[in-house]
Amino acid sequence: MFRKKAGDAMMDMLIEWGVDHIYGMPGDSINSLIESIRKRKEQLNFVQVRHEEAGALAAASYAKLTGKLGVCMGIAGPGAIHLLNGLYDAKLDKVPVLAIAGQVETDLMGSDFFQEVDLANLFKDVAVYSQTVMSAEQLPTVVNQAVRAAYDKKGVSVLIIPDDIPKMEIERGARVTSSTLVQSDQIPQQQDIQQAEKLLNKAEKPIILAGKGAKGARDSLIRLAEKLNAPIVLTLPGKGIVPDDHPLSLGGLGLLGTKPATLAMEEADTLIMVGTSFPFTGFLPENAKTIHIDKDPSQIGKRYPVDVGLAGDSELTLSMLTGLIQTPNDGAFLQKYQSQMNDWWTRLKEQEADNSVPIKPQRVIGALQQVAADDAILSVDVGNVTVWMARHFKMRNQKFITSGWLATLGCGLPGAIAGRIAYPHKQVFAICGDGGFQMMMNDFVTAVKYDLPMVCIVFNNHKIAMIKFEQEVMGNAEFGTNLQNPDFARYADICGGIGYRVEHPDDILPALEKAVSGRKPCIIDVVVDANEAPLPAKITFAQMTGYARHMVKELFQEGTIHKPPL
Structure with a gap:
């Protein structure tokens, strides 16, 4: 009598749980699982990312947007290690994610084999549930337990699966559990x-x-x-x-x-x-x-x-x-x-109307407000762009995601990929600084490959600008924050998307209007003022004195007064 292979049973169970896509990169220790996914490609899409970190960040973003389980996978060793940053984002923002990590075959475990890493200890801190699967019969039970734990505890579950397990057939009489989650309302005493x-x-x-x-x-x-x-x-x-x-x-x-x-x-x-x-x-x-x-x-x-x-x-x-x-x-x-709030909005509106060159970042947010639909998905990266969006963009019914507690650079683009997969008929924006975008920009081709129209707005100031401001507030001279950037608009074109470079305030709105009406992933490369500091709403005396110390250091570094350029 035909018996189901463990990898096939696992994918069938994930489909029962409502999983319809998995982010990952194929590789030798998960190829058997990839084959099980391939055979179910009508029900379970495999989204091939260019870096496992992007896959984990996308899985976390999908969970933030939908409340449903995000799933990502990586091979033993480097692939599993790459997942960690995105998994910590899910852990700290308390959303359900399942990570599937390959491992060397069971008879090779503990032998210091090629790409063998102690994954149980690697994932120990990040996971609410972590299990190394040691038999085909064990797999169905732990899949249910892992998914249930991720949902119930709002965190990361990890299944470490040696390469030989998915190919094994499940013997008759294996333990069977239910793919169900029971919840109840909670009221105070x-x-x-x-x-x-x-x-x-x-x-x-x-x-x-x-x-x-x-x-x-x-x-x-x-x-x-x-x-x-x-x-x-x-x-x-x-x-x-x-x-x-x-x-x-x-x-x-x-x-x-x-x-x-x-x-x-x-x-x-x-x-x-x-x-x-x-x-x-x-x-x-x-x-x-x-x-x-x-x-x-x-x-x-x-x-x-x-x-x-x-x-x-x-x-x-x-x-x-x-x-x-x-x-x-x-x-x-x-x-x-x-x-006071009415006065505050009036002041912000004035900032958004500033016609200076280089472009003020606030001007970009004001233009975005005009084109973003009421139900748009906004994936906001970490840095100064977080400040501009938090203050200037008036949320109505849009969905807003960022890396809240981990505050990891690079979350903007993976979040937009997840947003487009979750809501294929809605506008999706990634709002990124140039530093954050470059961390994950290789996965722009993922959006192109899977035909995921979205608009990536890159605030290009050739700086890690928030760190520049932090150094200045501490009273330190700026150091190590300059960036050497490519032409992001040309990069979009090379990848098969659409790119627009914007250097004048009057060109922002037309570029956004063309981008949202297009049917391809798009990058709008906006050259913004690197010296526009994201000042706190209320400035403390310590911040003022720190900035004053910074100005003195800038003038008298190494005992030399720096003359301004002619």
Whole structure:
């Protein structure tokens, strides 16, 4: 009687779990698995990336965008090692990813064979579940367990599969488990709700800080804010939960945030944190009563002292609290910062209209705002571009992803690839600095190969500009931040895409309009001002004095005054 090979059974189970594509690079220790994928290519697409890191970052981005399992794979040794950066991005941003890593054959393990690496220890820190498969019969059970763990614990599961296992037939009577995940709603304890009720009904200057754990709870969040007369501030991973132009929104918080949000936080007497473990506690109130809502009890009070912890689903918990508000404040606190927010948007609009050459980065975001559809996918790389997008782009119903906690350069393009695969009929943008884009630019040809129309906007200033600014704020002279860049527009053409180079502000919008109407992957190479610093919304005295020290060092390096060029 015919018995199924372990590799075939594994792919069938992934299809049962709803997996429809895998990112990876073929190689000798996973060729048997690749063959199993090939035989199911109508149901399970293999997306060949040019670097396994791009595959892992794309898998993490797919999970961030959809909530579904992202899957990537790599060969033993170098391929598996290359996966790590993207897997850490998934771990720290808490999204479900399955990594399939090849390994040398079982009889060669422990013999220091070619490309053998101790993968169990390699993945130990990054994974919520990691298992080396040692028999064909074991594989089906651990596949289910790995996927279930990734979903339940919102993290990375790793299956290390020696090269001989997928070719083995599964004996009859092998253990069979279910490809199902059971979840339940979580609500806080009644005594904690009662404590929160007392604080909320006494609040005169309440403010809400919402993170990505509040996604899917927009309506409940807004209803509570309306009942409390409380402004809403968003973390960077939470950008878009509430539209940026909503009257209750004060935008983001921190170095990437708005001045009204910073000042409102300083004045608030009651802070409601929803679905966030915000790390930059210096931006939070010093003496406010604090209520922290999170589905994961271990996050409550982890970084900032709280008065009441509510361990529960954000939507359910917010709805419960809204019904308990009896004595809202007079709204003066909210109105004060709504007025300041209107002034803030006016100032940003003026920056976006700047007609200087080199082009101001803010001008690019203003043009992007005009062409981006209401449901566009925005994959934002790390660096100064993160600041410009966080401050200037008014999110409505778009999806916004970045590398939030790991903040790894190079995430923009893989995120756009994942966005186009997840949402093939939507606009997709990668917004990248020149440093971040060059880390993964080889996978632009992946977008071309698989006919994934997208627009990659590269802010080209020949600098690792955020590091330049950090050095200056520390009072140091700029060092090691210059970049030697190619012509990114020509590179797009060479790869089979479309490229536009923009050097004048008036050419930005026409280039974007042509790019979004095209049917090919596109790179818009925008030459921007390297000296436009992403200044914090509120500048501290230490930052001012540090920058002053930097200017002195620039003038008197090595005891020599540098004369400006003629």
